[in-house]
Each structure stands twice: as C-alpha cells, then as structure tokens.
Amino acid sequence: MSGAAKQSRAWRKFLKHKPALISAVVIVIYVTVALAVIFGNLVTIDDCERRIGPKDISGFGWKQDPERQRQSIEWYIDQIEQPLARAEKKAARKSANNEKQSDDKLLDELRSIEFGRLVPQEFSLAQLRTEVDAAWQSVDQLNEYEDMNQESADDAEVGAQIQSVLDSALLKARSLYKPLESSAAFKRSVNLSLGTDRQGRSIFLRSIYSIRVAILVGVVTGVIAVTIGTVLGLMAGYFGGWIDGFVTWLYSTFASIPNIVLLMLLAIMFRGGEIDDWINSWTGNRLEWLIGGRMDETLIPVFVAFSATFWIGPCRVIRGETMKLRESEYVQAAQVMGYSRTRILLRHVLPNISHLMLINFSLLFIGAIKSEVILSFLGIGVQKGASWGLMINSARDEVLVGFFWQIGAATALMFGLVLAFNILSDAMQDILDPKHV
C-alpha cells in the first residue's frame, strides 16, 4: 500500500517538473517518428541511399556562393547530356542503319533517368540536344567573370548581375526536366530542405532514418543490458555466497578490459551476419516481423557489443541496493512468513529497485546513442542506410570546405534526443532516488 502512495507522489512530482514533462514529450515525438519509420515505411533504406540532386546543396533554400550554384546547374545539365554524348560517340563508330535502333535505346535511357521525382522532358532527341546546348550557353555567360566568388563579394552590383545570370541559367537547366505537380514539388522541396550530402543524397531523409537506428540501438541495448544487470545483481545481492562471488568476478573482469577493445572485438566478432541468420531461423523470423522485416545485419554487432559491456553499471548498483534491502524489515518479515525466495525477489525486492532500473535504462540509452557515433567513426558501427554516426563521420571532410548542413542536421537531431533524455533521467533521479549523489 505504501508502494502505491509513493508512486503516486512521485507521479505528482513528475507532473510538476516542467522540463521533465517537455523532455518526455520530445522523446515521445522521436519514438513516434522511429515507429513510423520502422512499421510505416516512412523512410526506407533505398530512400536515404538514392541520389536526389546535385551534391552539397545547402538547406532551407539558402543561397550558396556563385561557384557552388554554377556547379549545381552544371550537374543538372550533365545528367541529360551524358547519355546524349555517349550515344553520339557510339553512332560515330557504327553504320547509319543502326541509328534508328540506337536512338530508341537512347530514349529509353533518358526515360529511366529519375532523381528525387525529377524526370527529363519528353522532347525529341534533336530538340533535347538544342535545349542542352542553350542551357550550356547560358551557363557559359558566367565565363566572363574570373573569380565569381571574389567579385560578387567585392562589389554588390556585380554580385547582383552574377546572381541574375545564375538564376536564368538555373531556369534553363530546369526546363530540361518536366515541371513537377504541386504535391510532388512539395515532397521534393521537403526532401531538399536540409540539403544534400556529397553523394547528392537527401540529408533530411537520412537524418529521419537515423532516428530509427538511434531508438532501436538505445531501446534494444538498454533493455538487454538492464535485464542482464538486474537478474545478475538481484541474484548476487540476495543469495550472496558463491553466486555473489561469481557475479562480482564477472563484472570486475568485464570492467577491467579497456572498454573500446571489448566493444571492437565483439563488434568484429559478430560482423559476419551468421548471428542474424541464426536468430531469425531460430525464432521463425519473428525478429524480422517485429522490426518490420528489414533488419540490417550491421545492427546486430552493435547490439551485442553494447549489451555485453553496458550491463556492468546497473548490475553493480542493483547488487548494492539488493544487499541493503535483504536486511530490511519487510523482507525479513516475508522470509519469516515462509514465502519462497522467488516470490520475495519478485514481489518484495524487484518493485523496490525498479526505479534504479528505469534510471539506468535512460542512462544506458544516452550511452548507446553516443557510442554508436564512435563505432561508426571506427567503421564498425551501422553500415547500411544512415545513422547520425555515419552522417557525422562522413561530414568530416565537408566541414573543412565549409559545408555544415550534414553534420549540423545530425548533431541537432541527436542533441534534441540526448538532451531530453539527460533532463528526464536527472528529474527521475531527483524524484525517485533523492539520496543519490
């Protein structure tokens, strides 16, 4: 009865704690997005690996320097010109009677071009060729400026001129493609809202997909590590004797190995994907069903490595607390009344350490997300699709040339989630475990 009263008091305290409430809402939003990605196919692996435009575009329609704008325009024209040029080369070598056939092939190839919902206009080949030439001519007008970036920075008037030439060239280049319907145009602009990375992939889609990876890594490793830690800690603290000796030996051993060596060894060990196959065949593909049938096997080594190293913290704390609880009056009373040890552990001890499980879970969640970034940096983390670690890691070179959109997006999203968890776990600690330093 006192347990219920304590819980409701904690609940009231929580409802009064505004930062904690806001954090909880933020976390719920992240989890919802993750669930939508996992079950609702909001963003698929293909989406975040497909090219949708020129490389290194900045987000929010932010005007880049003229040199970059020119590169983007040239890319748009290039996509159409390349197949044309290739076909011309081939035609020069081949006899004239094959020309008809190769034209059809070329048209097919042009029709197959698609990136981010943009497809080429259905012009005839000759018309397309003249359009491409016209587009190149409008870009070539920029040649009269020697250093566009410098000149437009020095003189605002020249800058405006350059910008107008660039705008008209962009229009020309875009006229090679079919104009988009309003819904498609909206979707494309959302996908481009945070810019593109070095391979022309949408940063927006990649960072949304990364939420799935982060939540999966955090939840799975958190749950597994806290479960292992709780079971071992409870047994060690309650039974004592050789069980305690063994558990203490086990966690001292794990804690004394350099953490990164253990993480790397485990991650490399489980890299082959055999474990994934084995788990799936053993559970009758329930795992795949559970997480949407698209389990990337590169997640498994991450799960294993984190779960195997992260259980030590909760185990230590819960063992200490259980040792204290074992001596408490209500547990001793339960022993005297002849309750079985299982019942005492599950009904009397476990509820009284559940707050520690919760706090440790949120701490491990943060730890897992942050460690995932470091594993990705070392090249043994998640490898398929996208994760914040992969994004930050691949943005290393971009930062040196002054392109911040990829690292910015990944950091901002990660910051939101980790900050919310930090505030929430602080609040939980204050409310549920006030004696803790």
Added chain:
Amino acid sequence: MAGLVSCKNAESATVVVVSVLDFHFSLPFHQWHQTSMWAYLFRRVLYNVPVFLGIILLVMLALRVRDPVNGLMGKSKTKEAIAAFRSELGLDQPLLVQYGRFVKQLVTADFSEGSWSQPSVTVGELMSRSIGPSLALTFPALVLTTIISISIALMSAWYRGQWIDRTLVIFAVMGMSISFLVYIVFGQFLFAAWLDEVAGWSPFAISGYEALDWSNPGEWFFNHWPHFCLLPVLISVVVAMGYDTRFYRAVMVEESGRDYITTARAKGASQTKVMFVHMLKNAMIPIITRVVITLPFLITGSFLLEVYFSIPGMGKQLLTAVTEGDFPVVQAFSAVFAAIYIASNLLTDVLYALVDPRVRLS
C-alpha cells in the same frame, strides 16, 4: 564506502589472511592500523588474481573467434605456407597452452614477443614508444579538467539556485548532449583550418606528433607540445567538463547540507571559510575517487583524439592492433591496462583510509 563493501567478498576468498592477522596482534597497539592495511592490501591483491586471469582468458578467447592468418599473410599463400605461418605464430597449439605461455610471459614481465603486423618491433618497444604521446595528451587534460571543473562547481555551489548556477548547470547538460566526435570535428575546423584561413596563421597542427627529445626538452615543452597537443587537450577538457562539473557540483551540494556546515555557520564562520576549509576538505573523498578511477585511462589514452590528430599513442596502437589481428599487442596492452585498473582501485581504497580517519580497511 565502496571499498568496505567489496572487502566482504575478499574475506571469503582467502584463508592465507589468517596468518597475516596473527602477526597483526603481536604488534604494539599504535601500529595496528597500519598492519591491517597491509593485510587488507594483500587480501585484495590475492582476490584480484582470478579477476586478472579471467580478463586475459576473455581477451584471448574473443580475439581467437576470427582467424587473423589471412589478413596477416597477404595474397600469395599455399596451404603449406599457411600451416607453417600458423605454427610460427603458435596458433596451432591448444588454447590452454597459448594461455599458459602468455601468463608465463606476464609473470616474468617478458614483453619481448614480436608484434605480428610489424615483425621487427617487440611488444615492449611498441608500448614504451607509445606511452609518452598518450601521457602528453591525457595527463595535462586530466589536471586541467579537474582544476577547472572543481572551480566551476565551487562557483555553482556558492551561487546555488541563483541564475549563475542555473546557467552553468544548463550549459553542462547541453555540453553533455553533443557527441565527442562533433567537438573534435569543429575544434579542428575552427582552431586549425578556419583560424589559418582568417588570420593566415594558426598555432595548432591538424595532425602529427613530435617525440620528446631529452637533449632539448625546452624546445619540446614550449614549441612542439603546444603545436601538436594543446588543441586535442583543450577539446578533451571541454568534453569532460560537462560531466565533471555536474558531478563535483552534486558533491558540493550534498556536503553543503550537512550538519557540520550548519554548525560552522552558526559559530560565525565566513562563507569563504565554510566553503574552502570545511566543505572542500570533506568533499575530497569523492573527488579523489573520481580522479584515481580515471588514472588507468591516462595510459590507454584518448583513442578518438589520437586517431583524429594522428598522435601515435597507446589508444591508436591498440585500435590498429585490434583491426589488424595483432594478438600479442592487444593481449599485452589489455593485460597492462587491467593491472593498472586493478591497482588504481586498490589505491582508491587506501587513499580513502588516509583521507578519512573514519574509514578502516579490514
């Protein structure tokens, strides 16, 4: 207090202690305290032997899951060559034999086994070569972090609940929510690349390291070290500050609510005196624990910083050794790290007893 809890297990672990305790009672009263400390230490060391053996076994097992021979040999290989190479490395023997050989090497402090990926270098040479760069990075970082975060924590505790305290706490939590890698990427960009572009000159190198030359140490201290190591040190200080400040602040706040503070205040001691004399002294135990517990990590170095700034320290060596399947290096490094880790745990308990007269080691 953690030390006292763990002593309980040590008691059941050993019987040898009894003779040591007999010796203890034969001494005059005022020396009892000291001898029981040695007995305690002895017991703890004994208790940690199985832990240490377990660590080595675990590392060796984990290493041997993947066969390193293919990676080490390159492309041209026949079956005979592979078998010959395997027996040369000693991998054809049963695990227990390999384990015994390695433990024997450790006991005799024999680090002369050659590295597998760089056959001309022994493990010992590799270790002694890379420990310097690691320390050049981690030691100043630890000292700076500790001093700065204790100062900030004191300030925060002094203005507890006021806006200064709140801002500091908010900044600490926000700083903790950003990835280490982001700090490194931006730190390197701002202070090396961007500064170089804007000012035409930057005091920091993006990568590289110059070993300490004992014939001209001044040159290294004032020229090479700041050039190669200052930026990584500053980055790691900024990263660690969030965690440390919060921890030390919690310690100070905890202490400031205790009875002796109220008593000191009631007796008319000034705020300054209460904070720096009464409180700081009593907050020493958690501070010492925190510092000593990080000591082993000085040796492994900050592998992220080392890899990113190409500083040839222990962390970087260890990473390359793990990826290349260089078993002797990984094993030896892990064993040394584990030994230092265990030793520093012992050191914490002993320091407890030295700092706090209430703590008795038994």
